[in-house]
Amino acid sequence: MSELSMPRCWNRETKPHSFCPGCGHGLVLKALGMAVDELELAEQVTFACDIGCSLLAWNFFNFPSLQTHHGRTIPVMVGLKKADSKRVAVAYMGDGGGYSIGLQHLVSTAVRDDPVTVILVNNTVYAMTGGQMAPTTLPGQKTETTPFGRDEAETGFPLKGPELLAGVVHPEAYLARGTVAQVLRLKKTIQKGLETQRKGHFAFIEALSTCPTNWRTNAAATWSFLEREMSDYYQTAEIPH
Amino acid sequence: MEKAVRKERRVFMTGNEVVAWAALAAGAVHMFGYPITPQNEIMHYWRRLAPEYGRGFLQTEDELSAGFTAIGAIIAGKAAFSATAGPGTILFQEPLSMAEMMRLPLVLVVQQRGGPSTATVIYSQQEVTLACFGGNGEGMRLVYSTASHQELYDYTIKAFHHAWSYRFPTLVLGDGYQAKMREALIIYDPAERGWEAIPAEPILGPERIQGGGRPLLHLRNAFSVEEELAEVLREHLDDFARAAPELVEYEFTGEPGAEILVAAHGIVGRAARAAVEELRAEGRPVNFFRAITLRPFPEEALLEALRISGGAMLVVESAVGQFGRMARLAVAGEPLRSFKTLYRPGVGIAAEEIKEAVLA
Numbered sequence: 184m185s186e187l188s189m190p191r192c193w194n195r196e197t198k199p200h201s202f203c204p205g206c207g208h209g210l211v212l213k214a215l216g217m218a219v220d221e222l223e224l225a226e227q228v229t230f231a232c233d234i235g236c237s238l239l240a241w242n243f244f245n246f247p248s249l250q251t252h253h254g255r256t257i258p259v260m261v262g263l264k265k266a267d268s269k270r271v272a273v274a275y276m277g278d279g280g281g282y283s284i285g286l287q288h289l290v291s292t293a294v295r296d297d298p299v300t301v302i303l304v305n306n307t308v309y310a311m312t313g314g315q316m317a318p319t320t321l322p323g324q325k326t327e328t329t330p331f332g333r334d335e336a337e338t339g340f341p342l343k344g345p346e347l348l349a350g351v352v353h354p355e356a357y358l359a360r361g362t363v364a365q366v367l368r369l370k371k372t373i374q375k376g377l378e379t380q381r382k383g384h385f386a387f388i389e390a391l392s393t394c395p396t397n398w399r400t401n402a403a404a405t406w407s408f409l410e411r412e413m414s415d416y417y418q419t420a421e422i423p424h
Numbered sequence: 425m426e427k428a429v430r431k432e433r434r435v436f437m438t439g440n441e442v443v444a445w446a447a448l449a450a451g452a453v454h455m456f457g458y459p460i461t462p463q464n465e466i467m468h469y470w471r472r473l474a475p476e477y478g479r480g481f482l483q484t485e486d487e488l489s490a491g492f493t494a495i496g497a498i499i500a501g502k503a504a505f506s507a508t509a510g511p512g513t514i515l516f517q518e519p520l521s522m523a524e525m526m527r528l529p530l531v532l533v534v535q536q537r538g539g540p541s542t543a544t545v546i547y548s549q550q551e552v553t554l555a556c557f558g559g560n561g562e563g564m565r566l567v568y569s570t571a572s573h574q575e576l577y578d579y580t581i582k583a584f585h586h587a588w589s590y591r592f593p594t595l596v597l598g599d600g601y602q603a604k605m606r607e608a609l610i611i612y613d614p615a616e617r618g619w620e621a622i623p624a625e626p627i628l629g630p631e632r633i634q635g636g637g638r639p640l641l642h643l644r645n646a647f648s649v650e651e652e653l654a655e656v657l658r659e660h661l662d663d664f665a666r667a668a669p670e671l672v673e674y675e676f677t678g679e680p681g682a683e684i685l686v687a688a689h690g691i692v693g694r695a696a697r698a699a700v701e702e703l704r705a706e707g708r709p710v711n712f713f714r715a716i717t718l719r720p721f722p723e724e725a726l727l728e729a730l731r732i733s734g735g736a737m738l739v740v741e742s743a744v745g746q747f748g749r750m751a752r753l754a755v756a757g758e759p760l761r762s763f764k765t766l767y768r769p770g771v772g773i774a775a776e777e778i779k780e781a782v783l784a
Contacts, residue, residue, distance in 0.1 A: 234646060242642040247628045249499065249643040252522055258489040262496025265480055266454060270500065291485035
């Protein structure tokens with residue numbers, strides 16, 4: 184990666200990063216880095232990541248960052264924001280943390296309109312633990328716990344987070360889904376999410392992402408799964424509410 | 425932030441009200457709470473009083489959130505706390521374990537109720553093991569067990585100071601009887617008793633300079649290899665062991681040559697003290713020991729008390745050996761003449777019963 188392409192707020196000492204080759208986390212974090220740079224927020228941001236693959240971002244940036252427990256990143260950032268409203272609180276997690284074990288925190292924070300920015304990476308699997316079904320696993324998709332394909336009669340349909348929250352958020356809150364296939368658009372979405380927090384409201388951005396390690400896909404099949412199957416099921420747009 | 429208690433005064437309050445006033449007086453800034461009986465009125469009083477003194481409150485979606493929001497506020501440098509009981513104490517083990525690993529001064533007041541499960545909302549001393557060793561680690565917490573409303577006030581204040589000074593999560597144990605019962609006590613401005621402001625500061629950020637003059641910008645709980653974790657834990661365990669002699673507290677009354685030592689903690693300690701006083705008045709040489717800190721445990725003091733009590737001990741508690749195991753372990757190397765127990769899980773114990781157990 185050239186000097187120019189690395190966001191200023193990235194911690195260069197921890198690059199190259201430790202995500203798997205082909206993982207989308209690096210792109211989401213690049214979009215976040217660019218968004219923070221452009222808004223000149225590096226001095227204000229406190230970043231917290233979940234456990235799961237997102238934990239590998241614990242020292243990714245130059246701003247204060249901490250790693251929490253599975254699903255508990257949102258309450259940590261809510262408490263931090265309550266204690267110090269000048270900070271810009273960014274909670275970063277995967278789909279298991281945000282939509283499964285920590286869903287009560289996500290929904291309750293959205294209901295309260297807590298001014299935090301939540302970025303959730305949807306790669307359709309629990310990746311760090313070896314590729315189990317996530318709330319976002321697509322119908323028919325094979326994982327370690329759906330070896331014959333996800334059966335929606337048994338396990339239900341994939342959870343659409345921003346659409347779920349659309350029913351409970353404040354009118355001024357921000358809900359969107361982006362994709363690592365369009366990093367600049369994702370950056371703009373994250374910027375809106377950060378600006379929404381600064382106006383005192385809750386912001387939630389889901390980023391569609393890739394996991395070739397657990398999908399067991401080559402580059403072409405990885406990109407195809409993201410751009411076709413995932414993008415067909417999950418609308419990448421600002422979600423009206 | 426306005427002082428909540430300026431002048432020393434005598435009051436007559438429930439234990440829950442006492443805790444709210446103590447946290448206000450100590451200078452706690454935020455409470456994060458979730459309803460569970462018998463601690464609810466701590467939240468109620470705090471919520472009503474907090475705006476008057478510039479403090480914050482959030483009713484969270486569960487105890488996990490109460491613990492982790494408190495942790496977030498603590499990371500931002502504010503003294504934050506919560507209160508819980510029973511199944512709530514189970515859920516609190518998750519934030520407490522993070523606080524142990526990251527050395528975060530999370531303060532939690534536990535008004536013990538009957539267990540296991542939802543059991544009773546009334547009373548027990550059954551949350552001792554959970555309070556002391558409930559995490560997936562080594563029990564690096566400070567745990568105070570209080571025996572009166574005065575102690576609830578004193579030790580809640582102390583909990584904030586010691587949590588922030590020693591950087592271990594700190595629990596104050598009361599119980600449902602204390603929570604709901606009214607009792608007289610003196611409330612005071614902690615500054616007048618030598619407690620300066622809680623030494624709270626941001627845990628994470630450019631202002632925190634660590635070894636090598638580098639700002640502390642990154643905190644984690646997950647380590648790549650066993651040795652890396654072992655190194656961090658060694659430091660924490662050493663800190664805990666070093667702090668223990670400064671932290672242990674207990675009450676002992678007795679004389680050499682006694683026939684037995686009665687050991688207890690919390691409000692059962694009051695019944696035990698009364699029993700011992702009556703027995704002594706009747707001419708029976710009986711000694712009394714009450715642990716105030718359960719973590720760190722006053723091991724040496726108990727051993728010494730046992731030695732001058734002829735090697736005989738009666739442990740009394742409203743649980744089945746949660747305190748007793750710690751007491752027995754503390755004197756494990758000592759030859760015992762007798763080790764008797766009076767265990768009443770989830771049930772109160774009167775002085776008469778303790779007297780009978782001594783005489784049996």
